[in-house]
Amino acid sequence: MPLVVAAVCPHPPLLVPEVAGSTAPELDDLRAACDTAVRRLLAADPDTVLLLGTGPVTGPIGTPATGSLQPWGVDLDVPLVSGQPDRGAVLPLSLTIGAWLLARHETPAPVTAVQVAADAGPAELAALAEEVNAAGDRVAVLVLGDGSACRGERAPGYDDPRARPYDQRVAAALADADLDVLLDLDPVVSAELKAAGRAPWQVLAGAARSAGGGWRGELLHDSAPFGVAYFVASWERV
Numbered sequence: 001m002p003l004v005v006a007a008v009c010p011h012p013p014l015l016v017p018e019v020a021g022s023t024a025p026e027l028d029d030l031r032a033a034c035d036t037a038v039r040r041l042l043a044a045d046p047d048t049v050l051l052l053g054t055g056p057v058t059g060p061i062g063t064p065a066t067g068s069l070q071p072w073g074v075d076l077d078v079p080l081v082s083g084q085p086d087r088g089a090v091l092p093l094s095l096t097i098g099a100w101l102l103a104r105h106e107t108p109a110p111v112t113a114v115q116v117a118a119d120a121g122p123a124e125l126a127a128l129a130e131e132v133n134a135a136g137d138r139v140a141v142l143v144l145g146d147g148s149a150c151r152g153e154r155a156p157g158y159d160d161p162r163a164r165p166y167d168q169r170v171a172a173a174l175a176d177a178d179l180d181v182l183l184d185l186d187p188v189v190s191a192e193l194k195a196a197g198r199a200p201w202q203v204l205a206g207a208a209r210s211a212g213g214g215w216r217g218e219l220l221h222d223s224a225p226f227g228v229a230y231f232v233a234s235w236e237r238v
Contacts, residue, residue, distance in 0.1 A: 002132070002133035002134065002135070002136065002137065002138075002139050002207075002211050003132060003133055003139045003141060003207050003208060003210075003211040003237075004044055004046060004138050004139065004140065004211075004236070004237050005040070005041055005044040005046065005140045005141075005234075005235065005236045005237070006041070006140070006141045006142075006143060006204055006208070006234075006235040006236075007037035007038055007040065007041040007140075007141075007142050007143065007232075007233070007234055007235070008037070008143045008145065008174055008197075008201070008204070008231060008232065008233040008234075008235070009034045009037060009038075009097075009098070009101060009142065009143070009144055009232050010030070010034075010097075010144070010145065010146045010147075010197075010228075010230035010231065010232070011053060011093060011094040011096075011097035011098065011144040011145070011146060011196070012027075012097070012146065012226075012228065012230065013069060013072040013093065013097070014027060014226070015027060015030065015031060015034070015097055015100075015101075016069060016074070016076070016097070016100060018069070018074045018076055019069055019072045019073065019074050019076075026225060027225070029221065029223075030221055030223065030225075030230055030232065033220040033221035033232040034101055034221075034232055035101075035104060035105070036220055036232075036234070037220055037232050037233065037234045038101055038102065038104070038105055038142065039105060040234045040236075041140045041142060041234070042105060042106075042107060042108075042109075042140070044138070044140055044236065045138070046109050046136070046138045046139060046140035047109055047110075047136045047137055047138045047139075048109055048110055048111075048112060048135050048136030048138070048139050048140070049102065049107060049109045049110070049111045049112070049140045049141075049142065050111075050112050050113070050114060050132060050135050050139060050140070050141045050142070051080075051095050051098040051099065051102070051111065051112070051113040051114070051141075051142050051144065052098075052113075052114050052115075052116065052132070052141055052142065052143050052144065052200050052203060052204070053092065053093075053094025053095045053097075053098055053115060053116070053143070053144035053145065053200055054092065054094050054115065054116060054117070054118050054144075054145065054196050054197075054199060054200060055092035055094065055095065055115025055116065055117065056092065056115070056117065057115065057117055058115065058116045058117045058120050058124055058128060059114070059115065060112065060113065060114050060115075060131075061080070061089050061091065061095065061113040061114070061115060062088070062089060063080055063081050063084060063088060063089075063111075063112070063113075064079065064080065064081065064084035064085060064086055064087065064088030064089070065079070065080040065084075065087075065088045065089040065090070065091050065095075065113060066078065066079050066080065066084075066087040066088060066089075066090065066091060067079075067080075067090070067091030067092070067093070067095060067096025067097075067099060067100075068090075068096070069096065078091070078096045078097075078099045078100045078103070079099065080095070080099050080111060080113055081111055082103060091113065092115055094115070094144040094145070094196070094200070095113050095115060095144065097144060098113075098142050098144045099111075099113075101142065102142065109140070112135060114128065114131070114132070116128055116199045116200055116203055117199065118191070118196065118198075118199055119187065119191070119199075120199045121187070125199060125202050125203050125206055126206055128203050128206075129203050129204075129205075129206030129207040129209075129210055130206075130207075130210060132203065132204075132207040133207055133210050133211055141204060141207065143197075143200045143201065143203075143204045144197075144200060145195075145196055145197020145198070145199075145200040145201055146195065146196045146197050146228050146229065146230060147166070147167045147170055147171075147195050147197060147224070147228065147229025147230065147231055148160070148162075148163040148164075148166050148167050148193035148194060148195045148228070148229050149193070149194035149195070149196075149227060149228045149229075150162075150163040150193050150194060150227070151163050151164065151167070151224040151227045151228065151229060152224075152227045154226075154227050155224075155226070155227025155228065156194060156227060156228065157193065157194040157227075160192070160193055162189065162192075162193060163193050163229070166189065166190075166193055166195065167222075167224070167229040167231075169181060170182070170185070170195075170197070170201070170229070170231065171219055171222045171229075171231055174201075174217055174219055174231055174233035175217055175218065175219035175233065176217055177208070177215035177216060177217030177235050178217075179205040179206075179208055179209050179215070182201045182202055182204070182205035183202055183205045183206065183209075185198050185201070185202065187199075195229075197231075204235075208235070211237075213237050213238070214237070214238045215235050215236070215237060215238065216235070216236055216237075216238045217233055217234070217235045218233065218234050218235075219231065219232070219233050220232040220233060220234060
């Protein structure tokens with residue numbers, strides 16, 4: 001029984017109050033939902049917690065590793081593991097936010113990190129899904145990924161009429177733990193809509209399918225406050 005529980009969260013830098021500044025209260029509900037998802041993840045008593053998000057290449061990031069929020073105007077470093085001896089490898093934004101979310105909770109299990117390239121193809125994603133299941137006997141995965149960034153004229157990707165139906169489809173799939181829908185997401189359309197979560201969601205779906213058994217999902221949050229879709233979900237084996 002490798003993968004036993006998963007949480008899905010977005011990774012906007014604004015999730016960190018020091019980055020958001022005066023706009024921090026606008027994402028209070030999103031932060032609370034992320035905290036709930038992470039608490040559920042850790043309550044499953046995993047022997048390994050794996051962070052999974054997009055990065056420049058596909059593969060594991062060894063410890064020690066550190067992310068930085070300096071590119072977003074805040075002199076704040078986020079270590080992958082609290083108390084690590086030095087900075088080590090560089091975490092991409094997705095895993096930096098994931099490490100920040102974990103640091104808000106007591107995490108007794110060892111923490112590892114895996115990044116996946118945004119343009120990763122089916123074979124690469126399938127191989128990574130197998131690696132997720134090989135990470136331990138009881139693996140918990142915190143998946144970091146945003147939805148489309150084309151929800152309105154002020155969105156980073158401007159307005160695209162395909163964005164809302166795309167996000168609605170993803171939200172429903174995360175709510176129902178619908179592996180088929182997630183695995184069927186079109187990589188070209190996802191890239192055009194700037195949906196950073198496509199590859200990590202498909203690794204999760206592949207790992208859940210490979211692990212076998214049934215899965216129950218719950219959507220804890222669904223919003224697009226800045227033209228970017230943010231989902232929070234919790235999955236567990238049944």
